[in-house]
Amino acid sequence: MYTPQPSDRFTFGLWTTGNRGRDPFGSEVRPVLSPVDNVELLASIGAYGVNFHDNDLLPIDATPAEREQILRDFEAALSRTGLKVPMVTVNLFSEPVFRDGAFTSHSKQVRQYAVHKAMASMDVGARLGAEVFVLWGGREGSEVDAGKDPRDALKWYREGVDFLCEYALDRGYKMRLALEAKPNEPRGDIFLPTTGAMLGFIATLQHPEMVGVNPEFAHEVMAGLNFVHQVAQALDAGKLFHIDLNDQKGPRFDQDLRFGAENIKSAFFLVKLLEDAGYTGMRHFDAHALRTEDASGVRAFAEGCMRTYLILKEKAQRFHKDAEIAGILSELSAMNEQGALVYSTAEAQRVASLAFDRHAHAAVGLGYEKLDQLVMELLLGVR
Ligand code: GCO
Ligand code: MN
Ligand code: MN
Numbered sequence: 001m002y003t004p005q006p007s008d009r010f011t012f013g014l015w016t017t018g019n020r021g022r023d024p025f026g027s028e029v030r031p032v033l034s035p036v037d038n039v040e041l042l043a044s045i046g047a048y049g050v051n052f053h054d055n056d057l058l059p060i061d062a063t064p065a066e067r068e069q070i071l072r073d074f075e076a077a078l079s080r081t082g083l084k085v086p087m088v089t090v091n092l093f094s095e096p097v098f099r100d101g102a103f104t105s106h107s108k109q110v111r112q113y114a115v116h117k118a119m120a121s122m123d124v125g126a127r128l129g130a131e132v133f134v135l136w137g138g139r140e141g142s143e144v145d146a147g148k149d150p151r152d153a154l155k156w157y158r159e160g161v162d163f164l165c166e167y168a169l170d171r172g173y174k175m176r177l178a179l180e181a182k183p184n185e186p187r188g189d190i191f192l193p194t195t196g197a198m199l200g201f202i203a204t205l206q207h208p209e210m211v212g213v214n215p216e217f218a219h220e221v222m223a224g225l226n227f228v229h230q231v232a233q234a235l236d237a238g239k240l241f242h243i244d245l246n247d248q249k250g251p252r253f254d255q256d257l258r259f260g261a262e263n264i265k266s267a268f269f270l271v272k273l274l275e276d277a278g279y280t281g282m283r284h285f286d287a288h289a290l291r292t293e294d295a296s297g298v299r300a301f302a303e304g305c306m307r308t309y310l311i312l313k314e315k316a317q318r319f320h321k322d323a324e325i326a327g328i329l330s331e332l333s334a335m336n337e338q339g340a341l342v343y344s345t346a347e348a349q350r351v352a353s354l355a356f357d358r359h360a361h362a363a364v365g366l367g368y369e370k371l372d373q374l375v376m377e378l379l380l381g382v383r
Contacts, residue, residue, distance in 0.1 A: 011051055011283065012285050013050070014051070016287055018038050021288075031295075039083050050078075051088060053089050092138065103159075106148065122164070122167065139186065141184070141190035162207070179192070179201070180215070181216075193223060196230060199239060213240065215244065219254070221250065222252070244286035267308065271315075271316055275316050276316070287305060
């Protein structure tokens with residue numbers, strides 16, 4: 001029942017199961033996992049697809065002939081296993097040339113190179129059937145506000161994204177862009193630090209209809225926000241094109257923990273939200289095994305992400321079937337019996353002359369303590 005199937009739409013990045021455990025204080029602890037072996041691993045545990053940054057697959061200095069060979073080997077592994085490539089992304093953060101940003105660099109030449117690199121990555125994605133292109137602006141930020149007017153940064157950022165939308169249209173790619181927010185790390189402050197900020201920015205683009213968001217659990221927790229609410233806003237705006245699932249202990253460095261490892265209740269309400277909303281996109285895990293782990297720990301990590309999602313999905317079904325929970329929820333929805341507030345002059349006159357007993361209405365409790373305890377007991381397995 002908790003065994004993942006391709007129809008569950010679980011995906012991983014090459015950089016997630018291929019993560020070698022390097023951190024700012026220590027070197028790699030696990031051997032290289034080749035893209036082809038990574039594909040075999042993901043297929044063997046029931047994933048639907050694999051995503052990658054351009055340079056996770058194609059080394060930056062590969063010759064055209066080498067690129068072609070790597071791509072053919074990768075395509076062969078995909079057709080052998082049936083794994084899909086639903087999303088590709090681009091690394092605009094590792095190379096020293098991007099040390100003060102890619103799309104937001106002062107230098108037009110650097111900005112152009114960033115666009116060039118993204119276009120090449122979109123070409124690869126289109127060849128492999130990817131329908132989403134994620135942009136995470138890891139270096140698009142600052143430590144020193146004297147160095148750059150943030151309005152210039154936003155203007156350049158917009159130019160880059162607009163350029164890529166036009167490119168996709170020009171080439172006839174069926175590809176939508178998904179912008180990923182993060183508040184900090186590796187920069188002191190990253191521009192457009194939250195999903196809400198990204199949604200505001202998207203409205204200023206030339207092709208807002210082609211651009212959505214890729215919210216990440218850990219990133220919003222780092223910003224001290226409620227991830228479920230951020231995702232709900234993205235869904236409400238019709239902009240949830242992709243999602244990065246993982247976990248995080250509070251507002252610290254990005255920990256990329258196994259999905260559900262830390263904040264079970266938020267993970268539950270997130271899964272419930274996605275399932276209730278009928279979200280049809282990928283359930284992508286942007287996380288990695290702890291540095292303590294070897295290859296079997298990597299497998300346990302990846303299986304754990306999917307298994308926890310499926311367990312929480314089943315808990316969400318139980319939530320809907322639970323008579324006591326339903327009783328409290330129906331009392332809450334009864335409060336909404338008069339329906340939507342819709343303006344008309346007559347309605348405004350009626351509202352203006354309302355006689356409302358605010359004390360009587362304020363005296364009634366909501367029952368949230370009981371409701372929350374029932375959810376807790378459901379999650380703890382005693383209901
Ligand atoms: C991070 C980010 C990245 C992006 C990835 C996709 O904190 O490093 O989450 O993992 O998701 O670069 O573009
Ligand atoms: Mn992250
Ligand atoms: Mn991410």
